[in-house]
Amino acid sequence: MTANPNWEEIQSALLPGQTASDHPDIVARVFEQKKKALLKEIINSLFGNCVAKVDTNKFQKQGLPHIHIHIFFYSLDKIHDTNYVDIIVLAKISDCNIYPVLYDVVTTVMMYGLCGDHFPNAC
Numbered sequence: 001m002t003a004n005p006n007w008e009e010i011q012s013a014l015l016p017g018q019t020a021s022d023h024p025d026i027v028a029r030v031f032e033q034k035k036k037a038l039l040k041e042i043i044n045s046l047f048g049n050c051v052a053k054v055d056t057n058k059f060q061k062q063g064l065p066h067i068h069i070h071i072f073f074y075s076l077d078k079i080h081d082t083n084y085v086d087i088i089v090l091a092k093i094s095d096c097n098i099y100p101v102l103y104d105v106v107t108t109v110m111m112y113g114l115c116g117d118h119f120p121n122a123c
Contacts, residue, residue, distance in 0.1 A: 001038060003031040003064040004109060020064075031057075031065045039069070047088070048077025 004010075005020035009030045014020070020027050035057075043050045052072040059065045079085060096103040 001035065001069075002066040003027055003034075005064065006109075007034070009033070024059075028059070028065060035067055042069075042071060047071070047073065049074040 007030055010020050010026055013026045014023065039053065043053065050071055051074055054070045056068045057065060093106055094102045
């Protein structure tokens, strides 16, 4: 997970003309709250029974904080079949006419760059 300078909690704490890079303290505090919420979802049986976790926060001189998380699950809850991965991981952009809010979130927050037939300059 990587911090997003456009998170509402960060933007609402800034004065006019300030950016997130002007207040790394605010970014770090909001990032920590979001990290705790994410870990709570994962540990409380989102993917199964969590036995242990290791997480590392990275704060870079130039750039936003991010976290690497390694989750250990009870042996019966571990993924043993690649077909099961396809059930839990879905890499599909929602229809912008049916789910406009979800489409906006995915295309503005979750993608580094647009790709596909409509974006010929994509890598």
